[in-house]
Amino acid sequence: MTKYNPSKIEKKWQKYWEARKTYVTKDMVKGKENFYLLFEFPYPSGNLHIGHWYAFSVPDILSRYLRMSGKNVMYPIGFDAFGLPAENAAIERNLQPEDWTDQNIAYMTKQLKSMGATLDWSREVRTTDPEYYKWTQWIFLQFYKKGLAYRAQTSVNWCPKDKTVLANEQVVDGRCERCKTLVVQKEIAQWMFKITDYADRLLEGLKKVDWPETIKTAQENWIGRSEGAEIEFLIPNSKETIKVFTTRVDTLFGATYLVLAPEHPMVLKLTTDERLDKVNRYLEEAKKKSELDRLHLEKEKTGVFTGSYVVNSINNEKIPVWVADYVIGWYGSGAVMAVPAHDDRDFEFAKKYDLPIRVVIRPEGEWDFDKNAFVEDGVLVDSEDFTGFKSADAREEITEKLSVKKLARRKINYRLHDWVISRQRYWGVPIPMIHCEKCGYRPVADEELPVRLPKLEDYKPTSDGRSPLAKAKEWAKTKCPDCGRDAERETDTMDTFVDSSWYFLRYTDPKNKKAFADKAKMQQWLPVDLYIGGAEHNTMHLLYSRFFTKALFDLGLIDFDEPFTVRINHGVILEAGQKMSKSRGNVIDPDELVKKYGADAVRMHLAFMGPYDQGGPWNPGGINGVYRFLNRAWVMAQTICRKKRPAGTGAKELKTVLNKTIKKVGGDISDLKFNTAVSELMKLLNELEEKGADRKSFEQFLKLLSPFAPHLAEDIWQNVLGHKKSIHLEKWPDYDKKLIAEELVSIVVQVGGRARSVISLPADSGEEEVKKLALTDEKTKKHLASREIRKTIFVKNRLINFVV
RNA sequence: GCCCGGGUGGUGGAAUGGUAUACACGAAGGACUUAAAAUCCUUUGGCCGCAAGGCCUUGUGAGUUCGAAUCUCGCCCCGGGCACCA
Numbered sequence: 008m009t010k011y012n013p014s015k016i017e018k019k020w021q022k023y024w025e026a027r028k029t030y031v032t033k034d035m036v037k038g039k040e041n042f043y044l045l046f047e048f049p050y051p052s053g054n055l056h057i058g059h060w061y062a063f064s065v066p067d068i069l070s071r072y073l074r075m076s077g078k079n080v081m082y083p084i085g086f087d088a089f090g091l092p093a094e095n096a097a098i099e100r101n102l103q104p105e106d107w108t109d110q111n112i113a114y115m116t117k118q119l120k121s122m123g124a125t126l127d128w129s130r131e132v133r134t135t136d137p138e139y140y141k142w143t144q145w146i147f148l149q150f151y152k153k154g155l156a157y158r159a160q161t162s163v164n165w166c167p168k169d170k171t172v173l174a175n176e177q178v179v180d181g182r183c184e185r186c187k188t189l190v191v192q193k194e195i196a197q198w199m200f201k202i203t204d205y206a207d208r209l210l211e212g213l214k215k216v217d218w219p220e221t222i223k224t225a226q227e228n229w230i231g232r233s234e235g236a237e238i239e240f241l242i243p244n245s246k247e248t249i250k251v252f253t254t255r256v257d258t259l260f261g262a263t264y265l266v267l268a269p270e271h272p273m274v275l276k277l278t279t280d281e282r283l284d285k286v287n288r289y290l291e292e293a294k295k296k297s298e299l300d301r302l303h304l305e306k307e308k309t310g311v312f313t314g315s316y317v318v319n320s321i322n323n324e325k326i327p328v329w330v331a332d333y334v335i336g337w338y339g340s341g342a343v344m345a346v347p348a349h350d351d352r353d354f355e356f357a358k359k360y361d362l363p364i365r366v367v368i369r370p371e372g373e374w375d376f377d378k379n380a381f382v383e384d385g386v387l388v389d390s391e392d393f394t395g396f397k398s399a400d401a402r403e404e405i406t407e408k409l410s411v412k413k414l415a416r417r418k419i420n421y422r423l424h425d426w427v428i429s430r431q432r433y434w435g436v437p438i439p440m441i442h443c444e445k446c447g448y449r450p451v452a453d454e455e456l457p458v459r460l461p462k463l464e465d466y467k468p469t470s471d472g473r474s475p476l477a478k479a480k481e482w483a484k485t486k487c488p489d490c491g492r493d494a495e496r497e498t499d500t501m502d503t504f505v506d507s508s509w510y511f512l513r514y515t516d517p518k519n520k521k522a523f524a525d526k527a528k529m530q531q532w533l534p535v536d537l538y539i540g541g542a543e544h545n546t547m548h549l550l551y552s553r554f555f556t557k558a559l560f561d562l563g564l565i566d567f568d569e570p571f572t573v574r575i576n577h578g579v580i581l582e583a584g585q586k587m588s589k590s591r592g593n594v595i596d597p598d599e600l601v602k603k604y605g606a607d608a609v610r611m612h613l614a615f616m617g618p619y620d621q622g623g624p625w626n627p628g629g630i631n632g633v634y635r636f637l638n639r640a641w642v643m644a645q646t647i648c649r650k651k652r653p654a655g656t657g658a659k660e661l662k663t664v665l666n667k668t669i670k671k672v673g674g675d676i677s678d679l680k681f682n683t684a685v686s687e688l689m690k691l692l693n694e695l696e697e698k699g700a701d702r703k704s705f706e707q708f709l710k711l712l713s714p715f716a717p718h719l720a721e722d723i724w725q726n727v728l729g730h731k732k733s734i735h736l737e738k739w740p741d742y743d744k745k746l747i748a749e750e751l752v753s754i755v756v757q758v759g760g761r762a763r764s765v766i767s768l769p770a771d772s773g774e775e776e777v778k779k780l781a782l783t784d785e786k787t788k789k790h791l792a793s794r795e796i797r798k799t800i801f802v803k804n805r806l807i808n809f810v811v
Numbered sequence: 812g813c814c815c816g817g818g819u820g821g822u823g824g825a826a827u828g829g830u831a832u833a834c835a836c837g838a839a840g841g842a843c844u845u846a847a848a849a850u851c852c853u854u855u856g857g858c859c860g861c862a863a864g865g866c867c868u869u870g871u872g873a874g875u876u877c878g879a880a881u882c883u884c885g886c887c888c889c890g891g892g893c894a895c896c897a
Contacts (some may be wrong), residue, residue, distance in 0.1 A: 055848045221815050228814070228893050235897080255895060266897095308895075343897045351812090352895050422896055542891075613847040615835075617824060621816095626823055632835045639849090657823080683825070686834035723838050756828050762830045800877050808879090810877045 009123065011641040013605020019760065021087045021123060029733060032081045032126040034531055036514075037080040043532045044070050045511055046539035047548070048085040048132075051091065051111035056587050056594035057613070057625060058580050065577070065619060065681055066539050067124040067646045071714035072676040074125065080530060082125050083514040086112050086130035089140075090503040091169060091185055096433035098467060104434040108135060114220040118598065123717050123734075125604050128515045133508035134436075140256065141457035142523035143506055144439040146555070149562055150448050151440075153199045156428075158448060163427050164336070165193035170468035171431045172197055174502060175424045176229075176547045195472060198438055198499065202554045204228050206421045207566075209553055218574040219620070222545045229546040231422025236406045238344065240265055240317040240326075242277070247319055249273060252339030252420055255349065255399035260390040262319055262344040263357070264327045269293040270336030277328055279314030286311055286330060293332040293622035310358045319344075320390065320414050321405065332357065339420050346455070347380065354380035355760040365389070368398060370457045427552065428502045433466035433475040435500030443487035443494040449661075453486055474498040489601065495762045507548055508555040511535055511570060529565060541579070549574070556625035575679060576624020587625075595625055605715035606635040614681035614715060628791040636689055637719055643695065644723040647705050660745055661698045664691060665707055669742040672711050688712055702728075707740050756781045757808035758790040774801040781807050 024030060035041070035807055036795035045063055049055075063084075070082040088108050094279070095109040112133070119126065132139055150156040164173040170187040172195065177184040202209075210230055213223045220514035234252035246798025249265060267274050269290050273787050278286045289311040319327055323576060333352055347357035347364040357364050366376050368385040384398035393401050408414030430439065435460045440453040451458055461482040466475045476498035477483065487494040509523065515532045516524035533558075540548075552570050560568040579586055582593040600609050612630040617623050668691045675684035706728065713734050750771060754777055756764040764786040767778060779801060781787050791809060800809040 219816095224815055225892055231893085231896065233896070251897080255897075331895095331896095335896065338896045345897090350897065420896075422893090545892080552843075615823085623823075626836075629823060629836050631837095635850090636835085642850095671818095682823090683834085686825075689834055753830085757829080757878070760829095760876095765830070798877065800829090802829060806831080806878090808877055 009645070011638050011719070012759045013607060013718065014602065015605050017121070017601075018724040019122060020718045021120060023721075024118075024735075026731070028129075028137050029735060030127055031578065032079065032083075032127045034528055036079045039077055042073050042080045043535045043537075044073070044080055044082045044088070045514075045535045045538045047538075048087050048507070048510060049115065050087045050092070051108050051115055052089065053096075053111050053114070054057060055115055055158055055597055057597050057600070058587050059119075059414045060597045060609060061613050061622070062539065062541070062577050062578050063119065063126075064124055064606075065536075067122065067126075067610070068614055068681055068684075068714045069537075069676055069679065070125045071717065071735065072673065072739065074735070075710070075714070075737060076673070077738070081130070081514065082127060082402075083130045083132075084119065084126045084128065085130075086115075087507050087510070088133050088135040088680055089114065089435045089500075089506055091171070091430075091432060091434070094377055094432060094466070095169075096663040097434075100672060103462075104466065105135070107323070108302050109127065121598075121601055121606055130514050132510055132517050134503070134510065137459055138520070140436040140460075140506065140519075142513070143436050143501065143509070144451070144456050144458060145453065146457075147425060147501070147505070147521065147560070148453070149211055149564070150200060150441060150558060151450055153558070153562060155204070155558055156198060156423065157201065158196055158198050159198075160194060160196040161427075162192045162194055163189045165195075165472075166190055169432070170470060170472075172427055174427050174504070174547075176426075176504075176550075193472070198440075198497075198501075200426040200428055200554070202426045202551075203421060203423055204422050205554050205557050209550065210401045212553060212569050213555070216569050219573060219576060221542075222549065222574060222576065225545040226550055230263050232419060233421075234417075234419050236342065236402075236409075236415050237418040237455055238346070238409065239320070241320055241414075242315075242317055243325075247273070247276075248414075248678050250340040250358055252418060253344060255346065255392075256388060256405045256415070257384075257396070257398040257407055258346040258349045258366065258367055259319070259321050259344070259554050260387070260393070261346040261348050261365045262326060263363045264329055264345045265317055265366055265644065266329050266334045266343050266356075267313075267330045268334040268336035269332050269342040270328055271330075271341045273342075274313065274330055277313045277315040278754065282312060282314035282563045284515075286313060289431060290662045296332065308352065308359060308362065310356065311447055312360075317756050320412070321409065327362075329360075332689050337424075338422070342563045348376060349380055349382055351380050351382060364428075371383075378587070404484060404787065426502075426554075428505055429499040431472060431474040432468055432500055432501055433460075435455045435503060436460070436506060437476065438497040438501055440497040441487060441494050442497060443490060443492060445492060446487055446489045446494075448497070449488050449494075449565060454519070460500075474500060497511065503549050504548060508551045509559075511538075511552070512559075512565070523564075526565075532804070534567045534569060535563070537573045537575065539575050541574045541578055545576075571720070576620055578618070580622050581614075581624045595627075600630065601625075601772065604634045605718070606638075607719045608637055611637070611685060615685040617682055619681055633685075633723045636692065637716055639696070640692060640708075640716075641719065641723070643692070643700060643705065644709075644727045647702050648701060654671050658698070658701070661700075661704060663692060664694045665704050666742040666746040669707065669740050670747060673739060676714065685715065708735055710734065710740055713737075752804045754781075754804070755806040756784060757806060758787065758794075759811050760808060763787055763790045770804060774799070774807070777801065779808050781809075 025320050049059060070080050072661060073080045093108050094104045097104040147156055164178050166173055166183040166188055168186045169183060172181060181190055182188060182273045183190055207590055210232060213226060233254055236256050237250050237252050239248040239250050269711060310329045313328045315328045315332060316325040319326055334650055345353040347353040348366045349368055367388055367390050368381060370381050370385045387393050387396045387401050393405060406417060408417050437460055439458045440448050441451060442448050461479045467473060468640055483496045483498055485496055487492055512524050516528040519525055556570040559565045559570045582595060589592045597609060608630055612633045615633060626638050668687050671687045673773050688711060709720050709723060725729050737751050750770055751767050752770045753765050753767055755762050756766055763785050766780055766784055768780060794811040796809045796811060800808040
């Protein structure tokens with residue numbers, strides 16, 4: 008008998024499938040429904056770790072199952088190949104980023120192919136391919152022409168180490184997401200995408216997609232919509248006003264002072280001469296503190312009085328204007344009305360600086376206003392005509408009254424910022440714009456695309472805030488498309504999240520030279536049926552892709568406006584309690600495991616570990632169990648082939664188990680419950696061993712196993728069982744409903760809610776029959792002895808409970 | 812602080828109102844072997860008991876129910892998101 012030798016058979020079948028183009032997906036197959044199964048394309052970091060296998064090989068089980076169930080499945084692969092880490096790694100190794108990236112892709116491709124997945128390599132896309140980024144640039148230009156891409160001077164996040172601008176989403180705890188350096192604010196003119204125009208639609212769209220609640224709430228929080236009003240406070244003897252944003256117009260009568268953020272443009276204008284020194288000193292301190300603040304050193308509120316007053320137009324009261332850094336410059340209008348009786352922050356500040364606290368909302372119960380602000384809704388007091396109103400009504404009425412005088416208006420604020428896409432780094436897509444002294448920024452003509460990234464000997468980032476591309480003088484020199492004068496190309500590159508915001512569209516038509524993808528082909532495949540990826544993209548890639556989809560929809564370029572119908576976040580595999588990463592040096596190398604146990608065992612072990620969305624600690628021990636299981640299947644195949652053993656004594660029960668397993672495994676895979684599907688297969692093999700398998704039931708078992716262990720299944724199918732065609736072209740077995748319905752069922756007998764015995768009866772027996780038999784049962788009798796049955800609970804085919 | 816997840820044997824986990832601990836891992840004992848590995852068999856939540864059997868057990872305390880890991884409320888712990896957002 009030949010021994011199970013995974014490394015030998017796996018290579019062989021991988022070549023076989025490749026030669027026969029088994030997994031090259033056609034755009035349409037008659038009679039088959041298309042299914043687009045997508046995972047987040049990898050970043051070419053160097054080599055795969057076990058986390059990549061988890062992300063790519065486990066969904067392959069679903070891909071194979073769907074194929075067998077008659078679906079035309081696309082399971083594509085590509086590389087998100089531009090980006091900072093590759094550039095930094097290349098700098099370290101004194102290589103060109105392009106060479107480093109190509110080298111990594113070559114190595115990872117080899118590794119990926121060893122998984123034995125149904126990946127369609129003929130559709131591979133790379134974001135660094137000019138044929139790809141040509142369309143990244145083209146889409147940018149469409150956005151530009153629609154006013155969705157614009158250039159503006161704003162305060163942006165600057166990473167001093169990576170020497171580039173970062174999007175808000177790339178700043179975590181005040182630090183650069185990549186290198187963990189403290190981010191500073193810098194005033195630079197940058198290209199931006201107007202994602203804020205889509206804030207409401209991005210919220211609205213969440214309602215119609217089947218995504219986990221966690222992602223939906225994360226995106227809702229990130230967008231941070233809040234409804235309220237903008238109210239103007241009058242500056243005496245001036246035409247100017249201070250606008251504040253509030254969600255609590257009902258507390259307007261309780262406003263006892265007004266606070267400006269240190270960055271507010273009116274701060275110095277409102278500061279009186281005698282307060283100028285103090286205010287200036289405070290502004291200086293606030294600037295310094297903002298960096299310390301991010302280290303969470305101190306959070307106590309500080310502020311300073313400007314010396315000026317503004318008028319609250321609801322009651323014509325003069326209230327003092329303070330400057331304090333607990334008010335954020337960029338949110339709302341950078342100014343707030345302070346209502347210390349009804350806001351925790353204002354309360355704390357008022358207590359500290361001895362400012363008046365005026366109660367205007369009463370709770371239903373008792374409240375100690377000396378100790379805490381009452382921040383919930385209630386009934387208005389001391390609010391002139393509005394006294395006695397409920398908070399919600401007062402908000403409406405007061406806003407209405409002030410808007411008549413044009414001193415207030417309904418307003419919705421968002422936490423979401425526009426997306427800053429300029430990067431001052433080399434390894435990215437050049438922004439296809441030209442700067443002319445006379446005409447300003449002009450778009451590159453479509454025929455000129457792609458604007459190729461030039462080769463640069465020295466591509467390192469510079470400290471002056473200019474992109475390294477500025478060093479490519481010849482490349483940058485061009486003519487203005489409008490006036491024909493000498494002009495210069497934009498030298499910033501795009502954030503890599505732009506590249507990845509549309510790659511799933513390209514997979515449908517990766518070689519198209521006339522469009523980013525053919526409309527008919529997109530119609531056949533999109534939106535994506537199931538998208539699998541990591542939670543780190545909840546508020547980045549997933550939000551950006553949704554924005555792109557909506558913008559492209561509005562441009563009439565696609566006919567759907569949500570890209571991913573179903574989304575599942577896979578769990579993270581931890582090593583020593585931490586996420587695996589090269590920098591931590593705790594990566595588990597799949598190649599070694601594959602060498603030792605084979606790809607089939609590695610895949611199946613990953614599937615068996617636990618719920619797919621949960622991840623968890625890497626437990627190398629368990630892989631033995633799966634390997635043993637595969638080995639036992641292998642051994643059984645050999646004996647069946649030789650002996651052609653007929654069905655054993657338990658043949659009928661075996662049939663029932665087999666049919667139940669067919670149903671359960673298929674259902675579990677569809678629900679992405681791979682771990683329980685594996686355990687069902689193990690149970691079935693145990694049964695087959697115990698009862699003695701015939702060739703037919705073994706073949707059924709093998710089909711169920713084939714998505715999990717594709718190489719082993721194929722080898723047995725063709726070499727041992729002698730089939731001429733691939734097992735992966737077989738149909739998923741049907742199950743017989745009649746066989747699943749058991750003839751005899753076990754019914755639990757409970758006495759007083761405690762299980763005391765089990766009796767066996769024909770299925771669907773009625774209460775009387777069950778009761779009769781239960782009462783003759785010895786164990787039951789013992790527990791019922793000298794007790795009175797007060798009530799009987801009967802659940803068909805399950806249990807009977809005697810309440811005593 | 813607020814918002815999502817989650818807490819079950821020595822370990823990964825199963826069961827989403829009806830026999831808790833399926834399926835594996837590990838461990839212990841045995842068979843085979845000169846020996847080891849591999850393989851196979853047996854045992855394996857805790858406590859009491861020679862056994863039959865009994866009692867206890869799903870972070871914790873209460874509640875609903877004939878019956879709760881599962882539903883409800885309070886508390887503790889772990890993971891993630893947001894966080895001075897007015």
